[in-house]
Amino acid sequence: MTNSTRNISTAAGKRVFLGFSLTTEQTKQIEAIQLQLPANVRLVPSQNLHMTLAFLGYASNETIGALINQIEAIDKPRFTVDLDCIEHWKKPKILCFKGTASDPNLLSMANDGQTIAQKLKLHQSEYHYNPHITLSRKAKAAVDGICYTTLTIKPSALHLFESFAGKDGVEYPILHSWQLT
Ligand code: 2AM
Numbered sequence: 461m462t463n464s465t466r467n468i469s470t471a472a473g474k475r476v477f478l479g480f481s482l483t484t485e486q487t488k489q490i491e492a493i494q495l496q497l498p499a500n501v502r503l504v505p506s507q508n509l510h511m512t513l514a515f516l517g518y519a520s521n522e523t524i525g526a527l528i529n530q531i532e533a534i535d536k537p538r539f540t541v542d543l544d545c546i547e548h549w550k551k552p553k554i555l556c557f558k559g560t561a562s563d564p565n566l567l568s569m570a571n572d573g574q575t576i577a578q579k580l581k582l583h584q585s586e587y588h589y590n591p592h593i594t595l596s597r598k599a600k601a602a603v604d605g606i607c608y609t610t611l612t613i614k615p616s617a618l619h620l621f622e623s624f625a626g627k628d629g630v631e632y633p634i635l636h637s638w639q640l641t
Contacts, residue, residue, distance in 0.1 A: 473520040475623045476635065478513040478531070478573055480615040482593070489611055493546070493557065494595055496606050501555060501596035508632055510621070511541075511593050511613055514573035517583030526580055528620065528636050534572040536618050538640045539565035541591045544610040548602035555599040557611065558592040566591065569618070616640055 482490065487506050494503045519527060543559040561567050570589035577584045591613070620636040 473518055474524065474635070475518050476524060476527070477515040477621050477623060479619060479621055480511045480513065480613065481617070481619060482509050482511070482613075486611060486613070489608075490557065490593060490595065493606060493608050497555060497596055497603060501599040503596050504594050505629070508630065509593055510632065511591055513570055513618065514577060514585065515583055516577055519580070519582055523580050523582065524635070527576065527582070530576045530579070531618070531620065531638060534569070534576070536569060536638050536640050537565040538614065538616070539563040539569070540612060540614050541566055542610050542612050543591070543593060546595070546603065546606055546608065547592075548599055553597060553599055554594045555596045555603060556592040556594050557608075558590060559613075561589050561591050
């Protein structure tokens with residue numbers, strides 16, 4: 461585990477990421493998929509379901525202030541993405557519901573997120589942006605035969621989330637939100 465991925469939340473800073481919340485309907489659709497997953501995986505609780513735009517790792521409170529100003533200044537256009545494929549990712553050991561970032565509005569926000577991360581010396585992704593919702597963690601293998609339909613994500617807001625280790629597990633409180641235009 462590197463510094464940027466260590467689970468720390470102190471008075472001096474927080475572990476943060478940019479992402480999108482789901483609607484109640486979308487959450488229900490994900491829950492219906494989760495019900496079909498094998499018992500040996502750890503389901504992401506409904507209140508934690510989200511689609512990450514950029515994981516930024518640990519940031520000091522000063523950097524979080526600068527981050528909010530930088531996000532304020534970029535274009536945050538509305539976009540659409542279809543999640544249509546359930547995949548197992550070996551390295552993070554997750555099962556996720558994944559789509560392709562073909563909407564230029566989503567791609568430009570993902571790229572701007574990485575540029576800002578670089579400027580502020582925050583965690584940057586080593587991969588191209590892959591829109592997905594993590595369904596479960598501790599998943600050792602792929603799953604077959606899941607019944608689902610395409611989920612269209614069209615958020616109206618971008619959020620800056622904290623990833624906080626609460627006493628009953630990880631929590632993702634929203635620190636700041638921006639309307640997509
Ligand atoms: P996810 O987007 O695949 O679900 C908060 O930790 C969120 O940021 C998680 O949902 C997590 O995975 C995402 N994330 C992306 N890269 C990460 C990393 N290197 N370490 C921890 N979380 C990361």
